[in-house]
Amino acid sequence: MFKEFAKGLSITFKHLLPGHSTTVQYPTVKLKPSERFRGLHRLVPSQDREKCVACYLCPTVCPAKCITVESAENEKGEKYPKVYKIDMLRCIFCGYCVEACPVEAIEMTAEYELANYNREDFEFTKQRLLK
């Protein structure tokens, strides 16, 4: 029995040694999230505009109702989102918007540092989302 105790504790002590820690010194050290991580949204640009065609599927599917879209017609007669906003305080990062998008115009990035001081700063407009 004593032998087992020693065996177990040796694993514990081994982890106390340098180089075996899983925590990192955030913010000086940052972890790379997995590829499937659902962080801040990004609107995908195409050549001269956003890829989004304002089909309204993302605000429709969004369970948190955090996406606001207003469509309009541009000079070429195309449908485009005049307004595209995500209220990040409401967003639950479920990724349904990405799944619903028929033109792959919205994706989720690895960006997870979303804390801020003002309520307004959580409103991500089209310009911010296109970055």
Next chain:
Amino acid sequence: MVNLTIDGKQISVSKAATIYEAAQEAGIHIPVLCYAKKLLPYGACRVCLVEIEQMKGRLIPSCTTPVSEGMVVTTTSEEIKKVRKTVMEFLLVNHVLDCPVCDKGGECDLQDLAYELDSTSNRFEGEKFDLPTDEVNPLIERNMNRCVLCGKCVRVCDEIVGYGSYSFINRGFETKIATAYDRGLNCEFCGQCLSMCPVGALLPRPFKFKARPWQLKEVDSVCGYCGNGCTVTLGVLGDRVETIRFNDKIGVNDGNLCIRGRFGYSYVNDQERLTKPLVRKDGVLVETDWDEALQVVSDGLLKAQGGQGVGFLSGARLTNEEFYLLKQFAKTVGTENVDHSGGECYKGVTEGLKQTLGVAASTATFPQIDKADVILAIRSDFYETHPVVGMVVNQAIRRNDAKLLIVADKKGKLNKLPGAKTLLSKPGLELDVLNAMAKVILDEGLAQTEGVEGVAEFQASLANFTPEKVAARSGVDAEALQAAARQLASAKQGVVLLAYGLPYQGLNKELATAAANLAILTGIPGREGGGLYLCGEKSNSQGAIDLGILPQNGGLGAQAMLAGASNGKLDALYVVSEDPLSSYPDRDKVAQALEKVPFLVVQDIFLSPTAQLADVVLPAVSFAEKDGTFTNAERRIQRVRPGIPSPGEARSDGAIFSALAGKLGNNLSFTSAAAIFTEIGKDVPAYAAIGFNELGAHGKVWGGETLSPASRKLVAVGGGTTVEGEFQLVVGSALYHSGTVSTKAKGPLAVLSEAYAELGREDAKDLNVAEGDLLKISGNGAEIKLKAKVDNRLPKGVVFVPYHFADAEVNRLYKGEPAVSVKISK
């Protein structure tokens, strides 16, 4: 009745039904694309294929196959599903899949069908069309790349509207829907086609990219324009009416609308709407709050009532409940001077019909027109004033072989309907033609005189109206007149149509009386099927009459009020929902009255020319913000429901009357429109039998579907008179507009933006006038300038001018007569 089995279910249906209709009745779903309830079976899409036991070996389209006794139908099986899926694949070979940007997405029949049949791939490959879209016209966007060739637009335009804009052109894969010579669309713009389109090939342009269908709140209400009382389903997004949704489930119109109903909604969202009360201070109208405005109004009215008195001039677009409150408010003020719509134009109903039939309303309902065998339309303008009733007339002709007779001074849409016989008379002499028809019927012994009073006197009065004499005077062919009279007399289900409104004041009472005489002689009023229809121009013209917004107990009528205001016999005028300066005949008289009257209150939604002269302007609300009822021209009481909040501080007319009456010591406060409606029942017996909450999907008709006349009395009316002179000017309604308010709506304005003077080709040639030339028209001591419009609608010597546009000042020429003698020069 025929018995058949569908999916093992025993069903018994009428022998005229198709398999599809039988299945629908039994609650069995069969997918369709090209089927529409109101159109004739067509069988273009082949989606509704079913299997019939007796016809094994091939599948049968259920929407075109009539039922037969003992039929055994299977609507779903593996094979049927496979075939339907293949049909879908064919349909999707050329159809562009731009659902994300297509406004139909979400209510697209093809999309739903693809989902239902689980069509995820296509075995066939074909070129997607890349045809240019028609964006020339302002209202209907045509994108033929999305078309599935179901032919619904072609059929509705032909079968229902009777215009025939579209047809299939080319063959095979190249087939497409096009207009004549494949030009841009130039039609009535009623938008029936886009309401029928199962895909996004035809879409309302004003609604382009505005919203998705599922975002819209749908509110069923009644159109605020004409007296037809069509159901409009407002598509509301936020606090704006963004579109009018298709709805054939409720109402009298079967989903049919005209340009005004479908595209004329934008004025309710207009930025220029009044949002605060205005009071004149130091000669300028300034914004103020309600407390001050109401105080100024009540002080002014009290002072005037202590002096020479107050007059109330109302429009005919208030709800019944508001009319009731107006009446009570007038009583509170202590005046009997209450009238509406210029006071003259409705006299055909209140006096013409009253003295002959003893009722003041149309005697039957619109659906009965559909089954009529002979229809007499007096004045061709009926289609222009009431387009959706005109569509019913078209269906009666096309589906049930009804014969259409027209007595008019000009041609119009109705004359183009198949088999229409027109008795084209000189302006003002339609009355003589009607009298002559009555004479023919009496002289030839075709009249139904049982129980009819005054036959002998009437017959004696007609001595001067032999067909020959009338033919000589009016220019109508005597034989055609006789034939028309005989045809009307032979009608089993006859219909007589006449519209009234502000531009149709001349001889209105006489025409209505003559029409009633004719109807009585041919046994029309009170008989099941068909009737005599006198249809008001505004959405609640009939309600205004029912609720007695008329000069009663010695009160002054509209014209007397205006005269009184000019010569100091009236100290205040209260104008509600009306723009007399723009729309009443004799502008100078109206202007003088409005300027001279010491105290003028105007209650309206826009700062109209009349409102600009007012001492106090109170902001009212549009039909889309009101709760209550309208009574349409067939006596149908229907619910009006609020769809959007009122802009700023605007209040409903009813709320304003209540508040003012409260200031004057009469607490006119009611909990709801329903409570007021119950009160109305105490004053108007016909309304007492109807419960506000029982109005339901199709409203309730007071007096029953067929109103029995209280009397059948023939009343002699003299003939009309023509005016001398080279040109006779007649005013009237243009198809695209209704009253003056539609000139604030973008849809109708996009098609017709200004007044015009319409001439026949012959006259245009004589005057050397081309379309668009500026004409000087002088007569009645005034001159106006209008652009010329040339077509073949008008006989020689007749000029037509629509009355809707305030800035054209047409009413400087038009003073209420049937025709004005004018001179025209370039």
